[in-house]
Amino acid sequence: MKFAIQVDKLRKQYGEHRAVKGISFTVEEGTLFAFLGANGAGKSTTIEILCTLLEKTSGTVKINGHTLDASNDNAEIRKSIGVVFQQSLLDERLTVRENILHRGKTYGLSRGQLAENYQFVSTYLHLEDIEKRKYGTLSGGQKRRADIARALIHRPKILFLDEPTTGLDPQTRQFVWQAIKQLQLETNMTVFLTTHYMEEAAVAHHVIVLKQGEIVAEGTPDALKTKYAYDSMALVFHNSAEGSKWLKDNAISYTEKLGIYTIRVDSTLHALDLLKKAEPFIASFEVIKGTMDDVFLHIMAEEGAA
Template sequence: MKINGYTLDAKQDNAHIRQSIGVVFQQSLLDERLTVRENILHRGRAYRLSKTQLAENYQFVSKYLHLADIEQQKYGTLSGGQKRRADITRTLIHRPAILFLDEPATGLDPQTRQFVWQTIKQLQEETNMTVFLTTHYMEEATVANEVVVLKQGQIIAQGTPDALKTQYAHDQMALVFHQREEGLQWLVAQGLSYTEKLNIFSIRVKSTLHALALLQQAESLLASFEVVKGTMDDVFIHIMEGDVA
């Protein structure tokens, strides 16, 4: 197996492989008694970077992670979102070609989560860095080039987000009729399978155009409707439950 062009388990390549990889763990590895800057520079020295390289790399990652306001604070005094910024900076200080992220947004507020993903996306685009992400927030996977679903350590599905949605997720249309019985008769006449909850009928639709055709037919009967697109959560649930197309 090769990683970034180097052979795994070849003794002469191991150092190069370690230099190529960065990992953001769920749990931080930073020292709470040191400042953010001290933590990151200490980590950089572990990669035997020269003083010049270390200074240049620090400026590079500091710009992306907006460290100016926290770099002199002790890590232990930071909020969860600030700690995550520092954790990612630690991982990037040696400018890796490959980045592994182990559920990096877990426990973060929506604003911080958005910042983390914008930063990673920008880094990936501007440096051509390869990013591997493990997540249980399936919608985070929608921006990936390729998604792999694992179950008990085995790959059970793989493809682009759009391809997986096409295969495993389905759009739903929720209908509320002026008169429940008339609406029910229309659904039966159309041969449509449905579920009902609190007088809201949900049916599976093949596409937006399919939904539009049905809405035109039932227009006079409808009080309201909503079309809900299939999601990556749907993909995950259907795969795990064995609902394989």
């Protein structure tokens, strides 16, 4: 197994404030890695350190085999990563194409290589319709596409994205997110992202939940869902009194709201088993799968609200 990122006991202190408290984790090459956390958890601080933009207080960090803060390594790290932050870095007065090509030149790419790379980013981010427009005139979603294209022009091994879809409308968010996922899958690039959207974290290979500078949970989305979320089943009975009696007689705990009885189930098969037994009483039912939202809420509640 090859690691794109290795972080060991990373700490960051702003004066007296301990923003990151000795976290350790690894990111496998070619995976999509999601960093979750409530506001102020330390996500941006961590990502800025990994991208060489902020000095760490202590700990070791390796990016693509280069050790952060070792001689010349930070320059090598910068060449091998692409970064998209919440604030854009593109020039409002230049066209999208000019902005991206200008960025490519700062990496010393040859004319041929630059043209090839531009074609690559343009295809993935669908730049055809916006490349001739000035960056300052674009919508939020169009800007985001250009931001990501700029970060990819030198074909980095790792793409860092700090809340890439925050503030976008749902349709644009979906579009940008599809492009990121497709890129990751088809080019085997490592993608490290912070996000507030649980459905985005749900498709990551690995998720870390950060709280007040510490890792409070990590694993695959499935493992986290198994541990922190559960499936439930909503039942409507022909006769509520008879239905609730059946639940009580079978020692099944439930909550009830407006005649809908919700019970916890271990799995879909468990739900099926219960349905067979309670069939004479049931007018309708719905099995509700546990979500990453449940995971996040559960972890936040468990560890005390931020």
